Amino acid sequence: MIARLLEGVPRRGLVLLGLLLAALVVFPFFASGYLLTVGFLVLYFAYVGQSWNIMMGFAGQLSLGHSLYVGLGAYAAAALYVHFGVSPWIGLSASIAFSGLAGAVIGFLAFRFGVAGVYFAILTIAFAEFARIGFDHFAWVQGSSGFFLPVANYATNDLWNLRGSPTMFYYLMLAMSAAAFVLCHALVRSRMGYYWQAIRESPEAAEALGINVFRYKMAAVVISAAMTSLAGVVFAFYYNNLFPEQIFHISRSIELILGPIIGGIGTLVGPLVGALLLTGLAEGMREIMLQLKVDVPGVKQVFYGLCLLLVVMFLPHGVWPPLARRLGLERGGADGAARADEGKP
Amino acid sequence: MAVLLEVRGLSKSFRGLRAVQQVAFEVPEGSITGLIGPNGAGKTTVFNLVAGVMRPDAGEVRLGGTRIDGWRPDQVCAAGVGRTFQIVKPFAGLTVRENVTVGALRKSNDVSSAQRRADEILEKLRLGPKRGMLASSLTLPDRKRLEVARALATRPRLLLLDEVMAGLRPTETDQIVAFFRELNRAEGVTILLIEHVMRAVMALAQQVVVLHHGEVIARGEPAAVVRDPAVLECYLGEETEV
Ligand SMILES: Nc1ncnc2c1ncn2[C@@H]1O[C@H](COP(=O)(O)OP(=O)(O)OP(=O)(O)O)[C@@H](O)[C@H]1O
Numbered sequence: 001m002i003a004r005l006l007e008g009v010p011r012r013g014l015v016l017l018g019l020l021l022a023a024l025v026v027f028p029f030f031a032s033g034y035l036l037t038v039g040f041l042v043l044y045f046a047y048v049g050q051s052w053n054i055m056m057g058f059a060g061q062l063s064l065g066h067s068l069y070v071g072l073g074a075y076a077a078a079a080l081y082v083h084f085g086v087s088p089w090i091g092l093s094a095s096i097a098f099s100g101l102a103g104a105v106i107g108f109l110a111f112r113f114g115v116a117g118v119y120f121a122i123l124t125i126a127f128a129e130f131a132r133i134g135f136d137h138f139a140w141v142q143g144s145s146g147f148f149l150p151v152a153n154y155a156t157n158d159l160w161n162l163r164g165s166p167t168m169f170y171y172l173m174l175a176m177s178a179a180a181f182v183l184c185h186a187l188v189r190s191r192m193g194y195y196w197q198a199i200r201e202s203p204e205a206a207e208a209l210g211i212n213v214f215r216y217k218m219a220a221v222v223i224s225a226a227m228t229s230l231a232g233v234v235f236a237f238y239y240n241n242l243f244p245e246q247i248f249h250i251s252r253s254i255e256l257i258l259g260p261i262i263g264g265i266g267t268l269v270g271p272l273v274g275a276l277l278l279t280g281l282a283e284g285m286r287e288i289m290l291q292l293k294v295d296v297p298g299v300k301q302v303f304y305g306l307c308l309l310l311v312v313m314f315l316p317h318g319v320w321p322p323l324a325r326r327l328g329l330e331r332g333g334a335d336g337a338a339r340a341d342e343g344k345p
Numbered sequence: 346m347a348v349l350l351e352v353r354g355l356s357k358s359f360r361g362l363r364a365v366q367q368v369a370f371e372v373p374e375g376s377i378t379g380l381i382g383p384n385g386a387g388k389t390t391v392f393n394l395v396a397g398v399m400r401p402d403a404g405e406v407r408l409g410g411t412r413i414d415g416w417r418p419d420q421v422c423a424a425g426v427g428r429t430f431q432i433v434k435p436f437a438g439l440t441v442r443e444n445v446t447v448g449a450l451r452k453s454n455d456v457s458s459a460q461r462r463a464d465e466i467l468e469k470l471r472l473g474p475k476r477g478m479l480a481s482s483l484t485l486p487d488r489k490r491l492e493v494a495r496a497l498a499t500r501p502r503l504l505l506l507d508e509v510m511a512g513l514r515p516t517e518t519d520q521i522v523a524f525f526r527e528l529n530r531a532e533g534v535t536i537l538l539i540e541h542v543m544r545a546v547m548a549l550a551q552q553v554v555v556l557h558h559g560e561v562i563a564r565g566e567p568a569a570v571v572r573d574p575a576v577l578e579c580y581l582g583e584e585t586e587v
Pocket residue numbers: 359362364382383384385386387388389390391431
């Protein structure tokens with residue numbers, strides 16, 4: 001199993017991954033409280049970016065409504081906890097079920113009736129908006145006035161009920177990001193991963209090779225939605241408050257796809273690199289501005305915009321692919337075969 | 346010989362344009378059959394109707410006696426039909442080997458055995474040295490070969506080839522003709538090929554079906570068909586590669 005996972009992975013890549021993991025593990029020992037929350041955000045966006053990437057990067061289906069799955073996941077687990085005292089570890093099955101179902105409904109409507117490309121993207125936005133408006137009037141979770149979890153007692157870490165310090169959440173998010181990374185690595189090299197990429201590159205050719213395009217697109221949406229919903233669970237228990245206007249908002253959907261776009265769509269490392277760059281640097285910028293006593297609102301947004309602009313202009317495939325080449329790592333694809341001779345006759 | 350593919354009364358119109366009209370022919374199991382005709386005759390449309398890309402307006406398609414018209418392309422493939430696209434559709438962002446592995450996965454238990462099968466096929470089609478290249482960086486003749494490799498990887502009983510020799514040099518044509526003949530002989534794959542390169546059709550096909558304006562105007566042995574006045578008539582003024 002492990003051997004299978006490692007097959008074809010360059011040794012240098014493994015060493016670098018090991019170093020990165022080690023750095024992330026020891027980070028809380030050196031980081032201040034503020035830096036720790038930044039670290040948490042980086043891992044959070046790495047995780048949701050990775051989840052989104054399954055749909056877009058692997059199967060080529062653009063979702064601009066992933067806040068739907070974050071929100072459903074968050075509300076499901078939080079409501080079960082607040083109303084019935086159900087541990088989030090059990091509640092997350094409801095999160096997965098609701099988000100997976102929502103993904104399945106969207107996928108079914110789109111793929112059965114030939115809604116593709118930008119029209120599919122618009123459909124995903126529409127469903128997130130339905131949810132936002134619906135939850136505004138959903139009295140069981142306090143509608144638009146917001147749903148609150150009892151605030152955590154930071155003195156003890158209760159992992160079972162996800163009540164605890166930012167350090168606990170940091171490590172939880174690290175474990176989830178690492179698991180998502182390994183899962184995506186395994187997925188992209190599996191039969192399903194090959195089929196997804198075939199569908200992404202040419203649905204007609206994929207069909208001609210016997211691939212049930214509808215089924216595999218559905219699988220991509222449902223897996224992506226289910227994974228994303230787990231980020232919602234953590235979000236709910238970390239922030240302890242949920243507002244439909246925020247969690248389902250389209251800006252949240254956009255925010256979570258910037259990481260993988262900047263990092264490199266369809267790559268495994270891209271979502272992490274993108275999250276690191278965007279969150280790390282944006283927060284760093286804010287800190288510097290604070291130190292310099294420059295008080296300009298919207299610095300973060302401008303920075304995001306600039307980053308996107310630069311990457312789109314100079315690195316159309318994202319930061320990671322050229323970086324990987326620089327580091328002597330081949331492009332991460334389904335196949336372990338060397339691509340060194342790429343482009344040569 | 347048993348009939349593998351049987352087409353009867355097949356018709357398809359595109360907004361009034363009758364691309365395929367009442368087409369009927371049979372492809373015997375184990376044979377190599379040529380489908381020829383001038384540009385726009387409806388050859389590719391016949392393939393699309395057989396492969397399930399389009400639904401016929403009328404008529405039926407039978408594979409080994411089972412009606413397959415109206416089936417989805419993936420179902421037709423599962424039934425044993427492999428096809429290439431005249432306008433090639435490589436998985437551009439994947440390597441040559443990955444392209445063929447996708448096809449090989451259909452009849453393989455796992456990815457590594459599919460990769461081995463892909464390597465075998467690539468070797469036979471002389472694409473072995475290029476397996477690590479992205480499909481997008483291949484030349485057109487190589488992309489056509491990749492189409493063949495990918496379709497073959499699904500282990501079809503019937504292989505539909507749509508102008509895979511266009512753009513090949515004569516020596517390359519001879520090589521691929523030899524490859525198809527060997528494939529047909531050794532593995533018993535039935536082949537239906539659309540081809541403008543008459544040299545290849547004459548060398549390969551035991552039987553030829555000629556389409557013109559969507560209709561079958563002649564059928565028979567290649568040597569007889571090319572002397573048929575109706576065939577000569579429709580090719581008149583057409584540029585034919587003999
Ligand atoms: N999807 C389509 N929509 C509309 N018209 C089409 C479509 N496909 C084919 N046609 C038309 O149907 C006719 C037959 O086309 P087809 O591609 O089957 O010819 P062909 O014999 O393969 O020609 P060629 O040798 O040029 O490949 C042509 O007039 C073509 O323009």
